[in-house]
Amino acid sequence: MSLTLIDAACPVCAHAVAAPFFDAGACTLATLAWPDSAESARALPRHALEFVQCPRCSHVWNHRFRYDAIPYQSNPNRMFNNGxxxxxxxxxxxxxxxxxxxxxxxxxxxxxxxxxxxxxxxxxxxxxxxxxxxxxxxxxxxxxxxxxxxxxxxxxxxxxxxxxxxxxxxxxxxxxxxxxxxxxxxxxxxxxxxxxxxxxxxxxxxxxxxxxxxxxxxxxxxxxxxxxxxxxxxxxxxxxxxxxxxxxxxxxxxxxxxxxxxxxRARAGAAAGFAARTVEHRAGIAQQLAELATSGRRVAIWGGTGKAAAFIHYFDADAGRFPLVVDSDPDKVGTYVPGTGQQIVFRDALKTEPADVIIIPTQWRARDIVAEMSREGIAASAVMIEHGGSLIDFGRDPHPY
CATH class of the missing domain: 3.40.50.150 (Vaccinia Virus protein VP39)
Incomplete structure (x- = not known):
């Protein structure tokens, strides 16, 4: 037998597929409309009732339901059973x-x-x-x-x-x-x-x-x-x-x-601890970048989209202080860093005007990028990555990459 399945998440177990159960068409409210005349009763708006069932936990629900159709604040939900x-x-x-x-x-x-x-x-x-x-x-x-x-x-x-x-x-x-x-x-x-x-x-x-x-x-x-x-x-x-x-x-x-x-509970506590540390890390790395910007050293950021753009945003690497953003992907060259506006230039710009410091936001690519720099004759006195809440020297400091 072929099954007709419906894209609907179960409100009990979150299973993402439901089976048709009872399509009742469009009906008025049954307990909370409180019409005061036959005419107003017949004129009540009608709402879709299309009940489906979760094949995992067996729950049944109306996946066409709209909560704002029910006047809970004006009409209480009263139960009467005097038996x-x-x-x-x-x-x-x-x-x-x-x-x-x-x-x-x-x-x-x-x-x-x-x-x-x-x-x-x-x-x-x-x-x-x-x-x-x-x-x-x-x-x-x-x-x-x-x-x-x-x-x-x-x-x-x-x-x-x-x-x-x-x-x-x-x-x-x-x-x-x-x-x-x-x-x-x-x-x-x-x-x-x-x-x-x-x-x-x-x-x-x-x-x-x-x-x-x-x-x-x-x-x-x-x-x-x-x-x-x-x-x-x-x-x-x-x-x-x-x-x-x-x-x-x-x-x-x-x-x-x-x-x-x-x-x-432990996982939630760990998440809260991580959240607190992110505030410290953002402030600390932003301060390191501020010191680099005033040091007189030429700084390049390698990468300007995706996670590199996130790095630029999180640590306030604005275009005024950090105008040089490079990439080895020709498709990205000539585009601009979202949000901050640095134009992304080809990595060969570092051959004619070397940078003193190259920051690689994508730590897991750092070894490949350093190998590419060596192969292309691009040198810098320091290559830095984000690690443990700080900018560290990729070649000198301990890290897992």
Whole structure:
């Protein structure tokens, strides 16, 4: 059987190819339009619903979704279910979370809606701080919770609130980048002094594959989670302690110990250290170039495009102080260094007017260039390369090239 594949990146695992799943055509919003008349209901704009499935993690999503089509700030996403089974599920998951928390915890619910869940946590606890975030301002602070009418910003807000638990119930299915949120929560938790749990819950579409029902698929739910794809997403947040189903299998939830593996944290720390050193290196080499420019020595830069142009930019080798840029590639001769404007001349210019110092920005080509200089009778008192945050003498100083 020939497969039709779609160029679409999975929002859970980032797999780059998807399979067609359900093309529903164009439909209105289903839960957040709130029309006030039959006429306005019929006149609602229609949006493309074209659900695809990730063949790697099994996630299903509408790859034609546009987040700005949904009026979250004016119309809250309200869930209404007053059934006894649902109430029992809420109580069970609330007890699961509270049973793992310290006394008087700080709990943040992201996308809290009318805040019934986080308020229930507050009412069942002896003290603590319970905070709801939602861009819709219909809920007020009080009745045991604080409310912030904005989106939760994980990297900043985790540091500010230092929560013991994050709750995300029936929110991830609305997000175009759910993995971004959970990974940023993991990094936020890794940076705070106290450990943090994540309790997440979403609708589960496992039964769709058994029953082939279609009403599950509507515009506001850009993502449709299977148990497998939900597990894949939660694994990106940290250590999955509990993953289970509720409400007769219609929802799947997880309790996750938020965190980032030590090797990944170490790599981020190494990157931050490198970033700090780049500032020092740029300043140091720029100072060396400034001293060369005022020394009276004739300086040539060998190469004026690609990485050589990057060198010229990073270390402020401007055309006024460093006008001489040479290359042995005839196709580059007569062109100009991007951004700074030195005209690139043929290397033979160094035969008639030798340079005292030749700087070779492409270190890995330095041996070939030095051999070319020897072959062509081009001499200089020093050939310099960038290494270890400094300009060093290629012929005299230690380096790996």
């Amino acid at each position: 006894g089974i649902w109430k029992g599920h809420l109580a069970a998951t609330r007890d699961l979370l509270l049973g793992n928390l310290c006394a008087a915890p700080t709990v943040v619910e992201i996308g809290c809606g009318e805040a019934h869940f986080v308020r229930g946590l507050a009412q069942a606890s002896d003290g603590g701080r319970f905070i709801g975030f939602d861009p819709n301002a219909s809920v007020g602070t009080g009745n045991g919770i604080e409310f912030h009418a904005r989106l939760f910003e994980p990297l900043a807000d985790m540091a500010a609130f230092k929560p013991d638990a994050i709750v995300i119930r029936h929110v991830l299915e609305h997000l175009t980048e759910p993995a971004k949120l959970v990974e940023q929560l993991a990094w936020g938790a890794a940076s705070q002094p106290n450990p943090c749990w994540l309790f997440a819950e979403v609708p589960c579409i496992d039964r769709v594959f058994e029953t082939e029902r279609l009403a599950d698929f509507f515009y506001e739910h850009v993502s449709q989670f299977t148990t497998e794809s939900f597990r894949a997403l939660m694994a990106r947040a940290g250590e999955i302690v509990t993953l289970a189903h509720g409400y007769d299998g219609e929802v799947v939830y997880a309790l996750v110990r938020l965190g980032v593996p030590a090797p990944v």
